[in-house]
Amino acid sequence: MPEEGVKVAVRVRPFNQREKDRKAHLMIKMSGQMTSISNPENPNEEPKKFSFDYSYWSHDGMVESADGVFEATPGSNYASQRKVFEDLGQGVLDNAFEGYNCSLFAYGQTGSGKSYSMVGYGANRGIVPITCDELFKTMATNTDTNKRFEVTFSMLEIYNEQVRDLLSRENPKGGLQVRQNPKLGLFYVEGLKKVPVGSYVEIEKRMDQGTANRTVASTNMNATSSRAHTVVSITFDQIIKSETGSETKKSSVMNLVDLAGSERADSTGATGDRLKEGANINKSLSALGNVISALADLSTGSKKKIVVPYRDSVLTKLLQNALGGNSKTIMIAALSPADINYDETLSTLRYADRAKKIKNKAVINENPMDKLIRELKEENDRLKKAMESGGMIEGSAGMSPEEIERMKKEMEEEIRAQLMANQAMLSENDSKEDWDAKLRAAQSETDELKGGGSQSTRRSKEPYLINLNEDPMLSGVICHFLDTEKTTVGRKDAQPIPNVCLSGLSIQKLHAIITNKNGKIEISPAPGSASKTKVNGLPLSDKKELSHKDRILFGSNHMYVMMIPKHTDTADNTLPNVIDWDFAQKEIAEIKGFATHSLGLTKDQLIAQEQVLEMLPMVSEVNAVSEELDKRKSFEVVLISAAAQEGVDVSSNNGTRYDEGSSVRVMVKMTNLLNGNTWLWQRGKFLNRRYLIQDLYQRFLDGDDLSKVSKEEDPFWEPPEEVLIGTANAFLQSLSFALDFDDQLIITDYKGQEEGTLDVRVAPCDAKGKPADDESFVEDPSELLNKPFYFKVFVKKAEINKSRFSRGIRVQFSLPFPNKKTELAQTQIIKNTLSPDFDFSKVITINKVHSDHLKFLENGCLTFYVFGMQEDTRPEPNLSKLTTKELRQRNNMKENADTTVRRKTLFGNDIASDQSHLKAEVVLLQRKHDRLVQKERRIQEICKEWEKKQEGEREFEPFYRAVSAAAFSTGTRLKTRVQMLNQMLRLQRAVKMDDSSVSPQLNPPVLPPILRTSAAPGSISRQKTMDPSIVLQGQKFVRSLKTGSDLTNNKPTGGGQQRPTSAGGNTSNGSKACVIQ
């Protein structure tokens, strides 16, 4: 039996609107079978190259034909849907006709184009529909009367390790069972509907039915689209009658799998969640990764004895044959082209690279029908006998009667399932007449399914609501026509039953009423359900007229767009042509105060922005569950700035920094509405909890008694932990001049709100912590280079604003010096006060200062994290009486007051931080100024003394020595000043040599008068003291010296000003000019 490798194709999609808006960079290149990816963070790095069976370039080079199909422009290498079908789909088809099992699965992150390749959108049909269409077209060319075909179609989804039949409205609690056929060893889904189909149109309708069921399930919160794996299976049987009248059956099973977004497999964010073990979110996808790795190892011979872990998940059980058995298998890896998806795309390429190593042994499935039937019947007889004899269980020594009974039950259950499976297989081998009867029954059911052409004519005339979903595949699937004067929206348990029945969170029995009076459409909330509906992002409190393209959100999940074909002119003309999920979510996010513009944002900020848009609807869903289950918890999306992150992570991840380097982090804050305790969850942890919360809610809907859920199992419960009250930043610029810094810092929380103050001091010191003297001041930070440097950080005291933090407060900080492991310093916890006195200090040692240290001192800051202890305190009695909903409303009222603050602090607009930076700079300038003033005073004294002397006593040399000694004295060296002076003197000389070149308008260089000693004493006019002028040049400053009172008049004369004639030369009166080298 020949082995054949899994065929692997990669395909890169065009930029989506978001990527275009933010001017994303393309990081994928393709040439022939090669695909390369370049690292946007490191453009000089050699791009990583991969080779696949096919590398499909679908990024650009296409035009849209009149019927909406994207085709390659002449000369471009664009791979259209047809091209992909011809390479991959045709092969599947050919193999199916030969009797091979085939599998095709699409892998890639959310939004990378898996569904586009598999199913397609609109006129751009994907591999699945084209293959099905071609299947029937090829069947139609058959002229052999001894050959007949039977095609069945099934569609399922796997979410949360549960299998849902997408062709069936009712699915059992917990989903359909996956069982193993002991004879064949293969896994199958018990009771899955396999619908006979007689044409491509029937398949299309069934796919639409499946997609509609997925959409309903996803909006009812039982599942979320991109986390579910969708498996379409088509069995294709060819029954060939021989001349003797015996029949042979050639069968092929085609499994077409659209996998869940691969980034969901990354569960690192959930690290540290005490409930991690319970979650199955990614089980199937990570198990698939493990299976592929194991199979690749087996095929390459790198590891001989490996158990391939098919049994680890539902998906791998069902794909066992496709991956490591009797199947010809193809994988399409969908790639996102944009730079911000580099990590995900690289990981997809590596995944695909591993998959191509897998080898399969496909065989033609061809068997005589009567043999098949006979064997199945014999097997059935055997099973029936086993059942009658009590399941063949004797029980072994040491087993209790209860255990034996339980085993018997399990065995009986197995046998019964086996019998049913055999029966189903027998019925798959029935006669032509039986098949035809089943097909007719299925067809009449298909005919009743909605959809098709009739709807599109109605949509061009009547007003309707059309759904939006996070997954574009599920958008535009559910349509409600508003063709009557009054349309009620609500739950199906309402009396009378509403016209539009919705279920799920926050949907009231009677939720909203939509009226249509002569084309004027108005919506009003049903009594008591105000604010449970949003129109264009705003809560609906009263009757409102609807316009074309208005966005309506019922409850927390049901998003619709109002379409009024006759009123297209009423639509706001600033709206985009097509309203999609992203647009509607952005609108809500903006109203909540989150910025959604993308220009000018860093990669981290863009990722954060996408996560905000992803998480906002999830958070409102979790809030709705909290209300419905009365959990007294409220959730909120928060953005944590770079400064605040470290503290958060240190506290929640035992000192390890997570996702180092990210400047903005999206987190979810959970608040206990009764006692104000809060918790901050990383995205991963929140996704994990949300998933468990969905599960809990589903159990509630299924009628389970949730009071039995212990608090440890409850995803809403969390033991109290310390919480980050806020951060305070001290900028270290002073240290780079070896100056100390003493200040009261403002503690701000993640929203930029003031939470209190922290008194700190940072001062240079010696190795033992003894304060450095004044003389340690350096004029130029580079003077610190290559020497040891010590400084002491004092955390003195704090004043905290919120009384709930009085249980205990501590401060910690660490210095993120480059190339050095972060050293953490922390104060003790001070209890029972809001004015803790920490009296803490720590000496920080830099053994040898190098330029990175300097850079950090000059520009960096020391962040102090102020933590508050929390405990489970008794709630106020009047709060305990309120429901979660009432408590949340009360909280929201408080919250609304500070929305404006939040707006300002989004994405790096860290006002508090800016303020402290400026403040630090001013303090530093002040310190430098004071020192220079001191210095000048000394120099002026020297000058005065010199002036008092008689002309004959005035000796320049001692005077000059005294001045330079003062200027060069340790700690207050005026090197830069002196260098500047030298430069000016040189300039002056040049000017003197050619006075005519000086334009009268030219501002003369301001020479420090003290050094203009050329004029005769008599000519010196008195001048008032000038204020020091401080000029900021970027981060540095240049200060012109304060002028002395008894010094030279500085007025320009003629075209220039009084100045030394030449270096070392004499002025007109013969005095020496001062030149300092």
Ligand SMILES: Nc1ncnc2c1ncn2[C@@H]1O[C@H](COP(=O)(O)OP(=O)(O)OP(=O)(O)O)[C@@H](O)[C@H]1O
């Ligand atoms: N080759 C392509 N050409 C044009 N548009 C594409 C292509 N591939 C994907 N798209 C567009 O990108 C968007 C996302 O694609 P798609 O829905 O296929 O992603 P997905 O991988 O299935 O995501 P999910 O994991 O959420 O299901 C869709 O709007 C789709 O139309």
Ligand SMILES: [Mg+2]
């Ligand atoms: Mg998809």
